[in-house]
Amino acid sequence: MSSRTPNSDDIVRPMQRTQKWYYVVFGLASLLALVWFGLWSIQLSRGLAVTNLADWGSAGGVTWGLYIGAFIWWVGIAHGGIILSAAVRLFGMKRYLPVARLAELLTIGALSMAGFYIMIHLGRPDRMAWSVIQSYPVTVHQSPLVWDVTVITMYMVMTLTYLGLTVRYDINRLRDDLPGYLEPVYKLATLGYSEREDEVIERIVWWLALGVIVMAPLLLHGGVIPWLFALLPSMPGWQGAIQGPQFLTIALTSAIAGVIILALVLRRAYDWYHILTDDIIRGLTLWLGLFGLLFIWLQLQQVITGVYAAPLDERAIAHAKISAPPYQFAIGVVILAMAYIFAQAVKPSVFSVRRSLAASVLMLAGTLTEKVLFVFEGLEYPTFDMYYNTPGHYFPSPIEIGSLVGTLALCTLFFLVILKVIPVIELHAIEELRGEGHAPAEGDD
């Protein structure tokens, strides 16, 4: 399959021809996105009453549900994506260079969806910008939600900088093969470019990558996002030091699964079997297994400490968790995916890209379910549990579920558009595969 030599024509192909499937997928994604916007407009006019959310306590329900769960899931994919890309650059894992930009783009797409989910979740999205900015100097000292908005913005900026810098090299060299009608865009992107900057940009990108890797556990999915929950002492399902590592492993699991799916879809669509090789998929599958294992390990820690001799409130949530079908589903599919990954590691003939694709889809379904459950079940078992309506029963309403379909469609649209604008595989990766690379760092993984 990978006997052909990759060349730059390969990576500009998406911009030069548009196949039938493209129109079909584009049409379908647009339709789903439109349906979602229709549903959202109903929510905007009638209020969040259209969801299945309600007040916790005497009123009997949960006030955060799928919207927040899906928000964490998207942020997780985004943060994992940028960590993956940063690791490739920082540790010189040249083998994965062909998926580095895909991971960065996934970060931008997923982070946008996460930001969108904040808007969807709010009762008064129209006030969001002004209210937050007005009080920012004070609230940034105390509200985890403001920390959250801050780091999401920061990572959006870092990722865009990252991409904006690395794409200059490609555009400059491939300009003649890129669509003419986007000339103004390319002009802007390559403003003031000279070949002398390549080396400098490589260094800047290296430092950016270092920043991402260092901050990931401290501020990203290992820090601020879990702190939204872990810092609240009155919700035993959320509180505690394990949430940081737990969130981070889930983020990495989701992101690697996302990159595998993206890579497999694109290599089929654009005949990139010689670029996004089986070898890369095999390697990513192993990484998926490693982070999946960490995910399972930390879940085990929580369950064991929750059921053995925990204080009453913690025990209640731990018991509820393990007996909840969604939890059993989430852990079940992750274990299933892990079984395949372990088997193919021991016996290489078990490996197939279809199976890796299936394992990735299962992992993503598992992490999404776990995250949504984490949010609403945490609220169903508060420390102050004597209201008889407290364990209110929550199941996402059609509009809430619609938001998932809608954001997936929007993210797909984002990729369909970006495919037509910039090469989603770096020229560096092609050069590397041709053996003429001068990519940074020494050594291979």
Add this chain to the structure above:
Amino acid sequence: MSREDDSCGHGSCGCGDDETADESFHPMGEEYEAEMREMLDDTEYDTELGMDMAEDSLRLIQGEISEAEFHEKYNEAVVEEFDVDDRPTVEAFEEMKAEEDENGGLFEKLTGDESIAEKLSNVDTEMNQSRRDTMKKMGAGAAALGLGGVASAQSSGDPKDDGYGAEPVGDTSEEGPQMGMVIDLERCDGCLECVTGCIEENQTSTGANWMYVLTYEDENSEQENFLVRPCQHCTNAPCEKVCPVRARHTRDKDGIVLTNYETCIGCRYCQVACPYGVNYFQWGEPDVPYEDLPGSENDFEELKQMPDDERNEHLTEDNDHIHDGRGQWSDMRPPQGVMGKCTYCPSRQDGHQGEEKVGTTACMEACDAAGMSAIHFGDMNDPESRPQQYLQQRAEQDFARDTELDNGEQWGETVTPWGKLSAWQLLEDLGTEPNVVYLGNQPGPDAEQIEGPVTYEQIGADDNRKEHLDQFTVGTGDD
């Protein structure tokens, strides 16, 4: 940094404020001091007095002199210069102290305690207090020095004093008023009059029972128990701490925790962070339209522009029920997409409902009218307030009733009426510093809510809002 300084060996170390070279008392150095002096010269007042006071205010911050000494030292000069000095003098301090001593009496000797309010309101720890004192002194010192930045960063971060409080959380000092409640659960019979009173006062939507009464049974007692649950108006309110827009805040004036309906974005983080479950979101269109709320014709922006006196006069004339004294929309039910909860009736406290309603809440009024008087609302820091007086009365009653103690104990230093009084706060160990003190049974870990003697249906309310809300869900409606 560019400044030449011979005594400084390191060219660019920026040690222009080096002590050896700089004689200035001011931490920011001689240059700054000179600037200040110029600024003072431009005013009509005595520059030297201003500089001296500034210097001594720094000593005050350092703790070298006391507040009283500071005030005493400049009393005459200040009166001469400004015709008035409102700052308390040493004599005033001593007078106050003497008054406190007198008030103590028998009760104090019995309890061996100097302050009733301190003992029972349990609002603050010593450490917190001294930190607050320091902060205050720093504020005073900074203001005297013209350090606008320091003062405002400390007070609000907003150039305009919006009455949000000096500190982000727990901004009511122990000397200032802190509204709260003493709720005697032994007097409660579960009639739900307080719930009705609250709903009528605030026109809350179906199921949003800001005042809520739980009837519960505990494993170890057959008895029917009640828990009356308004908002706890915590001094260290978690809802306020997490709010991303400062909509949820503690009012400076009296420590009431309110929601600014004009800025709340409806993220519901306050609801998630509150351990008591007192928040009720306005999920859809409120049952009572905005136009029907007294005061809806008043514009928030216009109110904000008015001077305090004029505003309050205007609000009182209008019988405005939705704006508080600051002109902020934070009373009665919230609009769609915004969080609501028990408010301690701020428009009553600010006199807009008439003088007779100041110091009352709708729930307390209803409870009194029902002849129960289980709810006692007032300033928890004032020994003369209704809740504090009630606590004292209850302790004395118990003392009188129970002169013969079990197992041969004697009233005295270790056995005090306070100790005998079963006063507690809800989920105290979460550190929220709630301002509601309960008397009576405390629910144990196995307490379970049961149907009360009067049901919510009977009073025309709904105690499962989720069921009510389900009819608005688009799609299946129910799970």
